[in-house]
Amino acid sequence: MNAGADKFPSESNLNERLAHSGLRLTPQRQQVHEVLREKMDHPTADQVFMRAKSKMPEISMATVYNCLDALVQCGMVRQVTLDRGATRYCPNMQDHSHFYCDECGSVYDILQTITPEDSDIKLPRGFRLKNIETNLHGLCPDCASKAK
Protein backbone atom coordinates (compact mmCIF):
# COMPACT_ATOMS: atom_id res chain seq x y z
CA MET A 1 0.00 0.00 0.00
CA ASN A 2 2.86 2.40 0.67
CA ALA A 3 6.42 2.25 -0.60
CA GLY A 4 7.93 4.07 2.37
CA ALA A 5 8.47 3.08 5.95
CA ASP A 6 5.79 0.84 7.39
CA LYS A 7 3.95 2.56 10.12
CA PHE A 8 2.47 -0.78 11.09
CA PRO A 9 5.13 -3.40 10.73
CA SER A 10 3.00 -6.25 11.95
CA GLU A 11 0.24 -5.34 9.55
CA SER A 12 2.60 -6.24 6.74
CA ASN A 13 3.15 -9.63 8.37
CA LEU A 14 -0.50 -10.39 8.61
CA ASN A 15 -0.60 -12.29 5.37
CA GLU A 16 2.47 -14.38 6.14
CA ARG A 17 1.33 -15.07 9.65
CA LEU A 18 -2.06 -16.25 8.51
CA ALA A 19 -0.54 -18.30 5.70
CA HIS A 20 1.84 -19.91 8.12
CA SER A 21 -1.18 -21.26 9.98
CA GLY A 22 -2.92 -22.30 6.78
CA LEU A 23 -5.28 -19.33 6.88
CA ARG A 24 -6.08 -16.78 4.21
CA LEU A 25 -5.89 -13.03 4.34
CA THR A 26 -9.39 -11.66 3.87
CA PRO A 27 -10.73 -8.12 3.96
CA GLN A 28 -12.61 -8.98 7.14
CA ARG A 29 -9.57 -10.31 8.95
CA GLN A 30 -7.65 -7.24 7.85
CA GLN A 31 -10.40 -4.99 9.09
CA VAL A 32 -10.67 -6.67 12.46
CA HIS A 33 -6.93 -6.47 12.92
CA GLU A 34 -6.98 -2.81 11.95
CA VAL A 35 -9.76 -2.07 14.42
CA LEU A 36 -7.72 -3.64 17.18
CA ARG A 37 -4.58 -1.71 16.32
CA GLU A 38 -6.44 1.55 15.96
CA LYS A 39 -7.58 1.72 19.55
CA MET A 40 -5.75 -0.62 21.84
CA ASP A 41 -8.20 -0.39 24.68
CA HIS A 42 -8.79 -4.14 24.96
CA PRO A 43 -12.21 -4.17 23.36
CA THR A 44 -14.64 -7.06 23.63
CA ALA A 45 -15.82 -8.96 20.56
CA ASP A 46 -18.92 -6.85 20.61
CA GLN A 47 -16.99 -3.61 20.59
CA VAL A 48 -14.79 -4.89 17.79
CA PHE A 49 -17.95 -5.75 15.90
CA MET A 50 -19.38 -2.27 16.25
CA ARG A 51 -16.14 -0.56 15.26
CA ALA A 52 -15.60 -2.86 12.28
CA LYS A 53 -19.20 -2.43 11.22
CA SER A 54 -18.79 1.31 10.92
CA LYS A 55 -16.14 0.76 8.27
CA MET A 56 -17.54 -2.40 6.74
CA PRO A 57 -21.28 -2.43 7.32
CA GLU A 58 -21.92 -5.95 6.04
CA ILE A 59 -19.63 -7.66 8.52
CA SER A 60 -21.37 -10.01 10.92
CA MET A 61 -20.79 -10.93 14.54
CA ALA A 62 -19.99 -14.53 13.61
CA THR A 63 -17.30 -13.25 11.28
CA VAL A 64 -15.82 -11.09 13.99
CA TYR A 65 -15.52 -14.15 16.22
CA ASN A 66 -14.06 -16.12 13.31
CA CYS A 67 -11.55 -13.40 12.56
CA LEU A 68 -10.55 -12.97 16.18
CA ASP A 69 -10.03 -16.71 16.45
CA ALA A 70 -7.95 -16.73 13.28
CA LEU A 71 -5.84 -13.83 14.49
CA VAL A 72 -5.32 -15.45 17.86
CA GLN A 73 -4.45 -18.75 16.22
CA CYS A 74 -1.79 -17.25 14.01
CA GLY A 75 -0.28 -15.25 16.84
CA MET A 76 -1.31 -11.74 15.81
CA VAL A 77 -3.68 -11.11 18.69
CA ARG A 78 -3.92 -12.11 22.32
CA GLN A 79 -7.07 -13.13 24.08
CA VAL A 80 -7.45 -11.58 27.51
CA THR A 81 -9.82 -13.05 30.08
CA LEU A 82 -9.80 -11.14 33.31
CA ASP A 83 -13.21 -11.52 34.85
CA ARG A 84 -16.60 -13.09 34.33
CA GLY A 85 -17.48 -10.68 31.58
CA ALA A 86 -16.74 -10.78 27.89
CA THR A 87 -13.30 -11.74 26.64
CA ARG A 88 -11.12 -8.89 25.47
CA TYR A 89 -8.62 -8.74 22.62
CA CYS A 90 -5.17 -7.22 22.45
CA PRO A 91 -3.08 -6.78 19.30
CA ASN A 92 0.08 -5.95 21.23
CA MET A 93 2.24 -9.04 20.84
CA GLN A 94 5.21 -7.64 22.72
CA ASP A 95 5.81 -9.37 26.01
CA HIS A 96 3.68 -7.50 28.49
CA SER A 97 1.16 -8.07 31.21
CA HIS A 98 -2.21 -6.63 31.98
CA PHE A 99 -3.20 -4.59 34.96
CA TYR A 100 -6.84 -5.05 35.83
CA CYS A 101 -8.60 -2.67 38.17
CA ASP A 102 -10.79 -4.83 40.36
CA GLU A 103 -12.87 -1.78 41.14
CA CYS A 104 -13.79 -0.29 37.76
CA GLY A 105 -12.68 -3.04 35.39
CA SER A 106 -10.29 -0.95 33.33
CA VAL A 107 -7.28 -2.65 31.75
CA TYR A 108 -3.78 -1.28 31.23
CA ASP A 109 -0.82 -2.72 29.38
CA ILE A 110 2.22 -3.03 31.61
CA LEU A 111 5.45 -3.39 29.68
CA GLN A 112 6.98 -5.92 31.97
CA THR A 113 6.30 -9.54 32.38
CA ILE A 114 7.69 -12.86 33.45
CA THR A 115 8.87 -15.13 30.65
CA PRO A 116 9.25 -18.91 30.95
CA GLU A 117 13.02 -18.31 30.92
CA ASP A 118 13.43 -15.88 33.78
CA SER A 119 10.81 -17.58 35.89
CA ASP A 120 12.21 -20.55 37.73
CA ILE A 121 8.92 -22.37 37.60
CA LYS A 122 9.38 -26.10 37.47
CA LEU A 123 6.55 -28.16 36.15
CA PRO A 124 5.95 -31.83 36.85
CA ARG A 125 7.29 -34.19 34.18
CA GLY A 126 5.43 -34.16 30.89
CA PHE A 127 4.03 -30.65 30.92
CA ARG A 128 5.06 -28.45 28.04
CA LEU A 129 5.03 -24.76 28.94
CA LYS A 130 4.37 -22.38 26.06
CA ASN A 131 3.87 -19.06 27.75
CA ILE A 132 3.11 -17.37 31.01
CA GLU A 133 0.20 -15.00 31.30
CA THR A 134 0.62 -12.44 34.05
CA ASN A 135 -2.38 -10.50 35.25
CA LEU A 136 -1.87 -7.80 37.82
CA HIS A 137 -4.84 -7.09 40.02
CA GLY A 138 -5.40 -4.03 42.12
CA LEU A 139 -6.67 -0.49 41.87
CA CYS A 140 -6.05 1.93 39.05
CA PRO A 141 -4.87 5.45 40.00
CA ASP A 142 -8.42 6.81 39.84
CA CYS A 143 -9.96 4.17 42.05
CA ALA A 144 -6.95 4.09 44.38
CA SER A 145 -7.30 7.80 45.14
CA LYS A 146 -11.05 7.50 45.66
CA ALA A 147 -10.43 4.63 48.08
CA LYS A 148 -8.62 7.05 50.44
Add this chain to the structure above:
Amino acid sequence: MNAGADKFPSESNLNERLAHSGLRLTPQRQQVHEVLREKMDHPTADQVFMRAKSKMPEISMATVYNCLDALVQCGMVRQVTLDRGATRYCPNMQDHSHFYCDECGSVYDILQTITPEDSDIKLPRGFRLKNIETNLHGLCPDCASKAK
Protein backbone atom coordinates in the same frame (compact mmCIF):
# COMPACT_ATOMS: atom_id res chain seq x y z
CA MET B 1 -17.52 -27.99 65.86
CA ASN B 2 -14.67 -30.29 66.84
CA ALA B 3 -12.24 -29.93 69.69
CA GLY B 4 -9.38 -31.81 68.01
CA ALA B 5 -7.11 -30.92 65.13
CA ASP B 6 -8.86 -29.08 62.36
CA LYS B 7 -8.76 -31.05 59.19
CA PHE B 8 -9.99 -27.99 57.39
CA PRO B 9 -8.49 -24.98 59.06
CA SER B 10 -9.98 -22.53 56.61
CA GLU B 11 -13.46 -23.97 57.12
CA SER B 12 -13.28 -22.85 60.72
CA ASN B 13 -12.38 -19.38 59.54
CA LEU B 14 -15.30 -19.12 57.20
CA ASN B 15 -17.50 -17.36 59.68
CA GLU B 16 -14.85 -14.84 60.69
CA ARG B 17 -13.86 -14.23 57.14
CA LEU B 18 -17.38 -13.56 56.04
CA ALA B 19 -18.05 -11.39 59.09
CA HIS B 20 -14.93 -9.40 58.38
CA SER B 21 -16.45 -8.44 55.04
CA GLY B 22 -19.82 -7.71 56.59
CA LEU B 23 -21.29 -10.96 55.32
CA ARG B 24 -23.18 -13.66 57.18
CA LEU B 25 -22.49 -17.33 57.46
CA THR B 26 -25.39 -19.20 55.91
CA PRO B 27 -25.95 -22.90 55.28
CA GLN B 28 -25.77 -22.25 51.55
CA ARG B 29 -22.44 -20.45 51.75
CA GLN B 30 -21.13 -23.25 53.92
CA GLN B 31 -22.33 -25.84 51.47
CA VAL B 32 -20.83 -24.13 48.46
CA HIS B 33 -17.53 -23.79 50.23
CA GLU B 34 -17.65 -27.46 51.20
CA VAL B 35 -18.37 -28.51 47.64
CA LEU B 36 -15.34 -26.61 46.46
CA ARG B 37 -13.05 -28.09 49.07
CA GLU B 38 -14.35 -31.59 48.48
CA LYS B 39 -13.17 -31.84 44.90
CA MET B 40 -10.68 -29.19 43.94
CA ASP B 41 -11.00 -29.69 40.22
CA HIS B 42 -11.77 -26.07 39.43
CA PRO B 43 -15.47 -26.54 38.79
CA THR B 44 -17.65 -24.00 37.02
CA ALA B 45 -20.63 -22.37 38.73
CA ASP B 46 -22.83 -24.89 37.02
CA GLN B 47 -20.86 -27.83 38.35
CA VAL B 48 -20.86 -26.34 41.82
CA PHE B 49 -24.62 -25.96 41.52
CA MET B 50 -25.12 -29.60 40.61
CA ARG B 51 -22.87 -30.86 43.38
CA ALA B 52 -24.42 -28.60 45.99
CA LYS B 53 -27.90 -29.54 44.82
CA SER B 54 -27.26 -33.19 45.54
CA LYS B 55 -26.72 -32.34 49.20
CA MET B 56 -29.13 -29.45 49.45
CA PRO B 57 -31.83 -29.94 46.84
CA GLU B 58 -33.53 -26.58 47.31
CA ILE B 59 -30.47 -24.50 46.48
CA SER B 60 -30.78 -22.36 43.38
CA MET B 61 -28.36 -21.28 40.70
CA ALA B 62 -28.70 -17.63 41.70
CA THR B 63 -27.71 -18.56 45.23
CA VAL B 64 -24.68 -20.43 43.99
CA TYR B 65 -23.55 -17.31 42.17
CA ASN B 66 -24.29 -15.23 45.25
CA CYS B 67 -22.36 -17.59 47.48
CA LEU B 68 -19.41 -17.79 45.12
CA ASP B 69 -19.30 -14.01 44.98
CA ALA B 70 -19.46 -13.79 48.76
CA LEU B 71 -16.68 -16.35 49.15
CA VAL B 72 -14.52 -14.58 46.60
CA GLN B 73 -15.18 -11.24 48.22
CA CYS B 74 -14.12 -12.41 51.66
CA GLY B 75 -11.00 -14.11 50.32
CA MET B 76 -11.99 -17.74 50.79
CA VAL B 77 -12.17 -18.63 47.11
CA ARG B 78 -10.38 -17.59 43.95
CA GLN B 79 -12.06 -16.96 40.65
CA VAL B 80 -10.19 -18.43 37.70
CA THR B 81 -10.82 -17.19 34.18
CA LEU B 82 -8.70 -18.95 31.63
CA ASP B 83 -10.62 -18.97 28.38
CA ARG B 84 -13.86 -17.92 26.78
CA GLY B 85 -15.84 -20.54 28.65
CA ALA B 86 -17.36 -20.47 32.11
CA THR B 87 -15.42 -19.10 35.06
CA ARG B 88 -13.97 -21.67 37.43
CA TYR B 89 -13.59 -21.56 41.21
CA CYS B 90 -10.70 -22.60 43.39
CA PRO B 91 -10.77 -22.83 47.20
CA ASN B 92 -7.00 -23.18 47.47
CA MET B 93 -5.87 -19.84 48.84
CA GLN B 94 -2.20 -20.78 49.11
CA ASP B 95 -0.05 -18.90 46.65
CA HIS B 96 -0.11 -20.97 43.51
CA SER B 97 -0.64 -20.65 39.82
CA HIS B 98 -2.77 -22.49 37.29
CA PHE B 99 -1.56 -24.52 34.40
CA TYR B 100 -4.07 -24.51 31.57
CA CYS B 101 -3.83 -27.01 28.76
CA ASP B 102 -4.62 -25.03 25.61
CA GLU B 103 -5.46 -28.32 23.89
CA CYS B 104 -7.93 -30.06 26.20
CA GLY B 105 -8.76 -27.28 28.65
CA SER B 106 -7.75 -29.11 31.81
CA VAL B 107 -6.46 -27.10 34.76
CA TYR B 108 -3.75 -28.02 37.28
CA ASP B 109 -2.61 -26.28 40.42
CA ILE B 110 1.09 -25.50 40.32
CA LEU B 111 2.54 -24.79 43.74
CA GLN B 112 4.76 -22.00 42.63
CA THR B 113 3.97 -18.50 41.71
CA ILE B 114 5.30 -15.02 41.41
CA THR B 115 4.43 -12.73 44.27
CA PRO B 116 4.45 -8.94 44.14
CA GLU B 117 7.63 -9.07 46.26
CA ASP B 118 9.84 -11.33 44.18
CA SER B 119 8.66 -9.84 40.95
CA ASP B 120 10.40 -6.55 40.26
CA ILE B 121 7.40 -5.19 38.44
CA LYS B 122 7.22 -1.44 38.67
CA LEU B 123 3.89 0.17 38.05
CA PRO B 124 3.32 3.75 36.98
CA ARG B 125 2.56 6.15 39.82
CA GLY B 126 -0.83 5.75 41.43
CA PHE B 127 -1.49 2.09 40.75
CA ARG B 128 -2.02 -0.08 43.80
CA LEU B 129 -1.04 -3.70 43.20
CA LYS B 130 -2.92 -6.26 45.26
CA ASN B 131 -1.91 -9.54 43.74
CA ILE B 132 -0.43 -11.19 40.71
CA GLU B 133 -2.28 -13.91 38.91
CA THR B 134 -0.05 -16.27 37.01
CA ASN B 135 -1.52 -18.54 34.39
CA LEU B 136 0.73 -21.05 32.68
CA HIS B 137 -0.31 -22.03 29.20
CA GLY B 138 0.85 -25.06 27.30
CA LEU B 139 0.15 -28.74 26.93
CA CYS B 140 -0.65 -31.18 29.69
CA PRO B 141 1.31 -34.46 29.74
CA ASP B 142 -1.45 -36.29 27.87
CA CYS B 143 -1.79 -33.78 25.07
CA ALA B 144 1.98 -33.22 24.88
CA SER B 145 2.61 -36.89 24.23
CA LYS B 146 -0.16 -37.08 21.63
CA ALA B 147 1.34 -34.04 19.90
CA LYS B 148 4.46 -36.11 18.97
Add this chain to the structure above:
DNA sequence: ACCCATATTTAGAATAATTCTAAATCTTGA
Protein backbone atom coordinates in the same frame (compact mmCIF):
# COMPACT_ATOMS: atom_id res chain seq x y z
C1' DA C 1 -9.81 -17.20 -18.43
C1' DC C 2 -12.52 -21.30 -16.42
C1' DC C 3 -13.44 -24.82 -13.09
C1' DC C 4 -12.95 -27.14 -8.93
C1' DA C 5 -12.20 -27.86 -4.16
C1' DT C 6 -11.94 -25.61 -0.20
C1' DA C 7 -12.08 -21.63 2.86
C1' DT C 8 -14.72 -17.95 4.45
C1' DT C 9 -18.63 -15.14 5.36
C1' DT C 10 -23.27 -14.44 6.57
C1' DA C 11 -27.91 -14.17 9.11
C1' DG C 12 -30.18 -16.07 12.24
C1' DA C 13 -31.19 -19.66 15.45
C1' DA C 14 -29.48 -22.08 19.38
C1' DT C 15 -27.01 -22.60 23.44
C1' DA C 16 -24.44 -21.26 27.44
C1' DA C 17 -23.25 -18.13 31.09
C1' DT C 18 -24.50 -14.69 33.99
C1' DT C 19 -27.41 -11.13 35.98
C1' DC C 20 -31.72 -9.22 37.40
C1' DT C 21 -36.27 -8.98 39.75
C1' DA C 22 -39.55 -9.13 43.13
C1' DA C 23 -41.40 -11.79 46.61
C1' DA C 24 -40.54 -14.86 50.55
C1' DT C 25 -37.65 -16.01 54.38
C1' DC C 26 -34.30 -15.50 57.66
C1' DT C 27 -31.30 -12.84 61.11
C1' DT C 28 -29.90 -9.50 64.19
C1' DG C 29 -30.11 -6.01 67.24
C1' DA C 30 -32.99 -2.39 69.54
Add this chain to the structure above:
DNA sequence: TCAAGATTTAGAATTATTCTAAATATGGGT
Protein backbone atom coordinates in the same frame (compact mmCIF):
# COMPACT_ATOMS: atom_id res chain seq x y z
C1' DT D 1 -41.54 -8.39 69.57
C1' DC D 2 -40.44 -5.54 65.70
C1' DA D 3 -38.23 -3.39 62.11
C1' DA D 4 -34.33 -3.11 59.09
C1' DG D 5 -31.53 -5.31 56.42
C1' DA D 6 -29.43 -9.53 54.44
C1' DT D 7 -30.16 -13.65 51.94
C1' DT D 8 -32.47 -17.01 49.16
C1' DT D 9 -35.41 -18.36 45.57
C1' DA D 10 -37.66 -19.24 40.85
C1' DG D 11 -37.87 -17.67 36.86
C1' DA D 12 -37.36 -14.14 33.45
C1' DA D 13 -34.06 -11.36 31.10
C1' DT D 14 -29.79 -10.33 29.30
C1' DT D 15 -25.31 -11.11 27.51
C1' DA D 16 -21.77 -13.89 25.38
C1' DT D 17 -20.61 -17.33 22.39
C1' DT D 18 -21.30 -21.14 19.22
C1' DC D 19 -23.65 -23.51 15.64
C1' DT D 20 -25.92 -24.22 11.07
C1' DA D 21 -26.66 -24.23 6.41
C1' DA D 22 -26.61 -21.59 2.45
C1' DA D 23 -24.17 -18.06 -0.28
C1' DT D 24 -19.86 -16.17 -1.68
C1' DA D 25 -15.05 -15.71 -2.41
C1' DT D 26 -10.40 -17.49 -3.36
C1' DG D 27 -6.33 -19.98 -5.18
C1' DG D 28 -4.44 -23.62 -7.91
C1' DG D 29 -4.46 -26.24 -11.91
C1' DT D 30 -5.65 -26.45 -16.65
